[in-house]
Amino acid sequence: MVAPLHIQKEITTGLKINEIYNEDCLIGMHKIKDNSISLILCDLPYGTTQNKWDCILPLNDYIKIEIKIKNKMKEMCLNKEDYKIYCFDNNINSNQFKINWDKNSKLGLWSHYNRIIKDNGAIVLFGAQPFTSKLINSNIKNFKYDWTWSKTKGTGHLNAKRQPLRDKEDILVFYKQQCKYNPQFSKGKAYDGAARAGKKHQTSSYGEHGQFREKNDGKRYPRQILKFDIVGRGSLHPTQKPVDLLEYLIKTYTDENEVVLDNCMGVGSTAIGCINTNRSFLGFELSKDYFDISQQRISDAMGK
Template sequence: MQTMGSTSKDIKEKDKRLLEGVIQKKKKQQKGIKPFVNKVIQGDCLNILPSIPDKSIDMILCDLPYGTTQNKWDSVIDLQALWAEYERIIKDNGAIVLTAQGIFTAKLILSREKLFKYKITWIKSKPTNFLNAKKQPLRKHEDICIFYKKQPVYNPQMTKGEAYDKGIRKDQYTGSYGEFKPQHVKSDGERYPNDVVFFEEDHDDFVYVKTAESEGEVYHPTQKPVELGRYLIRTFSNPGDIILDNACGSGSFLLSAILENRSFIGIEKNEDVLLHRIQPTDYIKICMDRISETLKREEVTPSTRKLFKKPITKYHTLNYLETDATNQL
């Protein structure tokens, strides 16, 4: 009888746990994505991402730590754990766009080879690696790796070249199946983009993007240009979409989303990167200040401004305290 009693108790406890699990799942579904949208959340992304609903993100745009330095902030995130969350939260037609360089590019591609489709090369206006300039070439480019499950939104950002009209050409090769026939060869100068993005010169089908330094004060050692983010967001999403940056740093890609009339979710661990030895750098505050300034710009639409009436910071601690921010959501 005692054995039966203990078994019955175990069953009740199991049922209770199952019921609690169902309740928590239902609460999560009810909350949906809204509590996260247009918020900057402090915390480890691997702790925050599990709270984001399935298939709720239109585009992931993130400058992940490359692991190319000995700095704590540059430690590589567990890629397998990260991909498990990425694949769960991204919509079936959503693009996952991740910056990379050197050996990290190879690691990143091989970490989800089945989803990798192609990469874009961003040629920077200023090279790096000056400490090794006598041993190695300077580094003047970074990679932008494109992953997706199904064909995502793709809005090619057309560029301008020289218009031409070469008239009717006989035996012009057309298509991929060896057909040759007369064709009128002309162009109004509009060009499809290629897989190289660069800076400032104005010719043909390259896209020129400024480096972060050329846009003003640099807040983070790996800060990406806002204009680069805008270009990628225009290409792989539509107005009103939700853009996730789970390692948002000083918030450049969040500003890109605002300026392109998209919503965002920003996650930042907010660890001291030792840029300023006198006092620690609070990246959540930097994000907030930059967002506030961006919202004042004339190009930001009234409908976008309305999205930011409530406080943007969902969770924030100073001095880089290790805390689970999901409890605050």
């Protein structure tokens, strides 16, 4: 699977399409050209486990500082508002705040995402509370709607006596303007109902509309709840997403031969979904162990 040369030239500087790179995505995304990615599909770290890799990435532009906590120095990433509060609490004046920010601040995820996504592209991100709320609030302007992945099995059995088992995850959709949307129809029973008679209709929610006939060939538009099996036994990553769910989202928001970015690729499931649906992919994965697994899975999927 090789992306056409013109696509490779349009997308990156120094990177190849249909490759995953073992590097920090906040560094690697600098090499992706503006307005070049059709879909960003990513399962970001939620920050809800003790795994070393499960640290929330800086969502907005940030500055790194060292703070003393319990007699130990800890490096933290603060967004502009939080850094402003930090400066106020530590008697750093507004002029020095501005100098420090202008000199030392770095781009967060949204600065990269908004630069590289096409005008009609979607940014589709997995989440679970409380990370879901944090993610939405980090870019409330471009948040449009969500899906719910309904799982076949619940998790969180150690807390079963204190709270319900977790059997869903959120899928959040962001875009700057109406994105490409290819509804994945399900099959139902066809019907041909009677035409609605009378004058033009008026509803409080949608306004005035004309007469229409209730006729359907059996196609059913998708609803927000998506039911897919979890990966279960044999999973290669603690938060591994099912390939068929990723394929569903890839087909919903892209056409064939378009490019999908997953900047936290894990074990390469998004890449497998792209291969299976004839899309191109580009990804980053910081963990060398998971990167190596993704390379083997992609090689197997391509029949190498």
